[in-house]
Amino acid sequence: MSQTAQLSTEQRAALIARNLEEVIGAEELPALLAQNLPLRHYIGLEISGKLHLGTGLMCMQKVRDLQRAGVHCIVFLADWHTWINDKLGGDRERIKRVAVGYFKEGLKASLAALGGDPEALEFVLGSDLYHHNDVYWETLIEVSRNTTLNRILRSISIMGRNEGESIDFAKLIYPPMQVADIFILRANIAHGGMDQRKAHVIARDVAHLLSIAPLRDAHGKVIKPIAIHHHLLLGLEKPPQWPVDPEKLRELRTAMKMSKSKPRSAVFIHDSPDEIRAKMRKAFCPPPADGIAFNPVLDWAEHLIFRNAQSLFVPRAPENGGNLTFESYEALAAAYSEGGLHPMDLKNAMSEALIALLEPVRKHFEDRAEIKAMWAELEAML
């Protein structure tokens, strides 16, 4: 905190807003910071399987930034949302155990590896938040009263569902619950990947319509939560249409995000070095002639490696030109585009860089029997 005290409002705002895909309500941020109000952040995570780099690193990278900016960070372990979405077999007691066991450990280890403070990170379990909490349920109804069915239907389509596919009614309760979570946790900053923007936008739209638990600033004025959305890492697979239509690039990137249900698309935070190398070797990595607009390996270099390391070292055999070091993503992308870096050398470099970045996380899971046991319990549920 002493470090925070030395940061100017501008510096804090810059830390909060950096490396994001978008900040909704950016213009409200300086005023909020100037009030010296203790800021609260929230990111809600459904307990739905092994932690991949999108959750472990992309989310926690931002948490680290926020902590440095003096924001109190909260991970909301959404066990009810897991239940609603039929994940992990629906055994609620086990979901809870996995949430507070595996998920918490994995996220703390990831945050620590990225230079954040895991001890300062607050974890709130959905079940605990909802238990005997009238204000929560009242807010859920208030949010629902101020949202239309059409809007809810639109917002659930992002949960990986296809049009026309039949769903049970509980799925419709999911988005308003997510919105209520934000207000009941009194989060000034709602954080998630780009796939979370619909729920966050609803939260902002209803913010001024709530009477039970509105969000207020230091002067008691009702305010909207600021929504920050990080980049969704590309999965390592080839997209369905290739080459990609530049017009559709944005939606394709969302559709092609890393996913735990497509094991080839994702690297998990505790993958072994050999697993990481194998996945990288199989990754879709189009040659420079095809452009670099859609290249998962470069995407990871930009969003994971250069956000956490000064450089990327490329080990190369002498006959292929010898070793290389890149100091920035721009330099790397330029070299790749010009054909000065072979895809395989890029992959090798990325494998080793990721292995190094994840080394503390892997050790955390390997060294302690009880943590390994949590991981084993989760694997058994998949």
Next chain:
RNA sequence: CCCGGGAUAGCCAAGCGGCCUAAGGCAGCUGACUGUAAAUCAGCCAUUCGGAGGUUCGAAUCCUUCUCCCGGGACCA
């Protein structure tokens, strides 16, 4: 509770009494080719058709029953 439709591999899906130790597609796996992946080519991938009975020389295919899913209706003091 009633009527109707359905249940075939991870997913989609053909077959509707013998040629089914079940077509095809997607996904996946292995190999070839590329100094990566992709693309392409070759190979592998359900002894079994939601469960249990029965009819028959013979059933995924017909009958009975149970379970589950979908659509609709009924109930609504």
